[in-house]
Amino acid sequence: MSAGRLKLVSLAALVLLAGGLVLTATQTWFVLEVSGAPLAVGGDVAGGAALAVGLAGLAAVAALALAGPFFRIVLGALVALLGAAGALAAGVALADPVAASAPALTAATGVAGHDSLTALVTGGGPTGWPVAALVVAILLGIAGLAVTLTARAWPRGTRRYERTRLAGDGAENPNDAVGEWDALSDGDDPTAR
Numbered sequence: 001m002s003a004g005r006l007k008l009v010s011l012a013a014l015v016l017l018a019g020g021l022v023l024t025a026t027q028t029w030f031v032l033e034v035s036g037a038p039l040a041v042g043g044d045v046a047g048g049a050a051l052a053v054g055l056a057g058l059a060a061v062a063a064l065a066l067a068g069p070f071f072r073i074v075l076g077a078l079v080a081l082l083g084a085a086g087a088l089a090a091g092v093a094l095a096d097p098v099a100a101s102a103p104a105l106t107a108a109t110g111v112a113g114h115d116s117l118t119a120l121v122t123g124g125g126p127t128g129w130p131v132a133a134l135v136v137a138i139l140l141g142i143a144g145l146a147v148t149l150t151a152r153a154w155p156r157g158t159r160r161y162e163r164t165r166l167a168g169d170g171a172e173n174p175n176d177a178v179g180e181w182d183a184l185s186d187g188d189d190p191t192a193r
Helices: 003-025 048-066 069-095 102-109 114-120 129-153 177-185
Strands: 028-034 037-042 121-126
Touching (some): 003 129, 028 102, 028 129, 037 102, 048 069, 069 129, 102 114, 114 121, 121 129
Antiparallel strands (some): 028 121
């Protein structure tokens, strides 16, 4: 695989995974029965960190597109950590749906406290979205590690945003706009060269 294709595939995979994490975090994660009535709890409440991780992952992809070799490694490691944080958020929510849904349960019932809320929940459980968020977050972490390992193989970025220094040999650059203005000030016609 060529260096340009490797960079393109890596960035596209990161965009899809981070966007997928944002998508899964905005869906209904749990449907709990409270006093016989279903209560839908979204991923923004039950796994709010997953949404933040997905958005941060998208921002990291934008930075990766412009970064040099050193910062690609740093950003790849950051994306790997973001994937781990997203997986942790989804895993914690799946481990205790009542605790993850506590803000929504308290808003619906006016009751607070884990034991009291657990007593109110008579049934229900997770949808497929928190599991999908867990899988996507793990894949995002793996993709971040892959970027860290392959970052040096990516093609060199454009020099457009880098600071450049002119080699000073005393010769004037004929395409130098400042030099042309100085020549006009001295009474010389820069177009006569």
